Amino acid sequence: MTIPEIVDFYGQRQFGAIAITDHLCEQNTFLGKASAYLNCTLTKATFPLYQKILCTEAERAWDQYRMVLIPGIEITKNSISNHRSAHVLGLGITEWVSPDGDISEVLDRIHNVGGLTIAAHPVWTRIYEKQTFHLWDRREELAEKFDAWEVASGPHLFKEVEDAGYPMIASSDLHRPNQIESWKTLIHGEKNTQSILENIKRQNLSFSFYQEVPKNVAAPLHRNLSLDALNWSADSWNVLGLP
């Protein structure tokens, strides 16, 4: 989906806010370079273009749908080993952030440009796909550097994240329209980027499962709910929604 398509997709469903976070792969690893060759990642060259489009689409999203669009990136460190792979979301990012180096340094860079750090799908995603366990393996060391950990990515809740007591967030990790049915974050606060980021940090939020058929929309979920078992898969855009 293109950025304008995502805006219309969520705007027409009356979401209050979305975050668009395209993949930004490491530049100096084999897989990162291959992604750049295959045009599957943002690069330093395409980043200004991406930012500008997010900026103009954010204006359109607000004018047309009264929906906030938060600009972001998904720092993507992929390796053959799941335990060396990590995806980090940076929300509120309007400047280039180098994805290279140790995760700890990358997190500092995101904070230095005023962004919010989120550990994306840090545990088993409950489907058979490439997994990213590196952040969870180092959770004690990195805990203070993350503003939130994904407790749901798509339709599955991650009980181990819920039990760990870290600040949480749920997102749809939507890449295709049929992935819209998923856990969303309800943020209690004003509808603007600054307030949303601040309320994520303060954990002034709750979670809700979004379904396309309105009569089946579930009530906001509380932390002690058990895991559900819907099938789901994803790979490139992440969306945080406020129904």
Add this chain to the structure above:
Amino acid sequence: MQILGTFWAYRNITAKPEKKSVYPPLSILKPIKGLEEELVQNLNSFIDLDYPEYEIILCLDSDKDAAYETLNQFILSNPEFPIRLFIGADIIGPNPKVNNLSRAYHEAKNDWILISDSNVRVEKDYLKRMAANLTENVGVVTSVVVGKGAKEFGGDLESIFLNTFYARWMWFCQKVGNPTVIGKSMLFSKKEAERFGGLSILGGYIAEDYMAGEAFQFLGKEVRLSGQPVVQWIGHYRFKDFWMRHLRWGRIRRSQAPLLTLFEPIFYSTISFFVGAFICQQFEISNFYFSILHFSIFALGDFLLVKAENAFNIRLIPAWIFRELLAIPLFIHICSSTHVKWRGSTLKIRPGGLVTNVH
């Protein structure tokens, strides 16, 4: 790939032009640097085109430019036609052409902008054929460039390169979903371009045309290729000019579309011959017969393409042979460095088409 590329190019170039009932008013922006050969004849081809409403804006860096007097004369000799001359460049990035165009881009009367290089010559129905491609989903329309009017062997090489290899490559890329935009002929809506920052963003790249195509596709818009090629009037053109230009274009291509560039040699008759000959050997098929068949297909395809472009002349035959032989050394030279020389500057091209001025 050779046959497919040639077929697509031939079929589109010879296709009957589409017609529209409404044509939007256009502003033609012409960046000019120096007094190019047959500049006035090229500009004259843009007067009285078969199109309801358009203006021409000539863009010059400085009134010290050798073309300044000629352009004034050109304007005076067409008093009934809306032509404006803008002098001075806004420095918005390392791309001198974009800097040169910036003022005219902002001052253009119409939303639809057509960037057309000064060495381009067009047919009467050029604008209508470009505009016929405009639909709601189209972001930018571009054209294949055909070389004509060469007066030296370097020019013949340039012509044959443009008329065969580039034409085929552009149509092939278009059809496989990785279209390329050529800045010599580029029509787009300013309002739509502003959604990705317009020229201000494109000025950051050495190949603003390629990035414009990428940017429109980011917005979900199509890149369309007009069936009618534009003519680049080549005139006096030395071998060195030919070599340096294709070195520059090749290195830019490599930085912006590395994967496609990797496959580029397959389009060379020599490389594909070696691959084919190796396969033939495995099946004990005579390499002699294979070579006759292989080069005949290449030559016939290119001949048909050049005829369709109405650009054939007998001098192109030795140029074709020479160009095929030069393709591999040129490709090796392209891959040997990331530096290019352009308009007196040496630039280092970084991945994605970003540039650093070396000196």
